[in-house]
Amino acid sequence: MPHQLDFTRFLNLHFAALVNQLLHYVGITPAYPTAPISNSLAMEVLVVAFMLAFFVAVRLSLSVEKPGAIQQTAEMVTEFIDGQSESVIGHGHARFVPYLVALFLFILLSNLLGLIPGFESPTGYVVVPLGLALVTFFYYHFHGIRENKAGYIKQFLGPLWWLAPLMFVIEIISHLARVLSLTVRLYANIYAGDMVTLAFFSLVPIGIPLIFLGLHVGVSILQAYVFMLLAAIYLSLAVAHEH
DSSP states (O other), X not given: OOOOOXXXXXXXXXXXXXXXXXHHHTTOOOSSTTOOSOHHHHHHHHHHHHHHHHHHXXXXXXXXXXXXXXXXXXXXXXXXXXXXXXXXXXTTGGGGHHHHHHHHHHHHHHHHHTTSTTOOOGGGSXXXXXXXXXXXXXXXXXXXXXXXXXXXXXXXXXXXXXXXXXXXXXXXXXXXXXXXXXXXXXXXXXXXXXXXXXXXXXXXXXXXXXXXXXXXXXXXHHHHHHHHHHHHHHHHHHHOOOO
């Protein structure tokens, strides 16, 4: 059986029976019945728990007169992403801010989790970036259809009717490539960062690894921002009206 982290063992110990029943109900047989929860899923659960705790702390500390550090941090992140989405999407951007904030925080916390000894970055597993990319893919198409109704199909046909069949195929391939691009960019950067940091910790455990830890923090923030910004760009293209 693959090496299981302590947090993964905890989840498997307490929820293995329930998970096995749910998987059996949908017709899935886990590869390891005594430990059906993988490291990536365990780390995702931990990140979601961190986010819920942060949101609850923000809600409990709300104050107009004396905002605390947690509230100021939440406002700073929200205002930053709100400004970015407004510059990219324009009118009506506010309804997408909650999704973009949640997306940014989830990716950022997932990227940084691997810096804690004994934990791994869930975004270092390809299934997690793929899931985020697919959710974003369906999210912006949903809002594109919601905003433009049946006219949304015009974005896939191009300006010339006689090139419409070819443009439709090209656009479909282009949109599917967005999923691949989002997945590979996030996964490759975080996985490579984890491996490089681990390698230098194994070779030179003092001093030099701190440089790569700093680089990993920078890459983690940058990749979370890039993913969020691309999601905003795709939303802006989807909800744009054809003229």
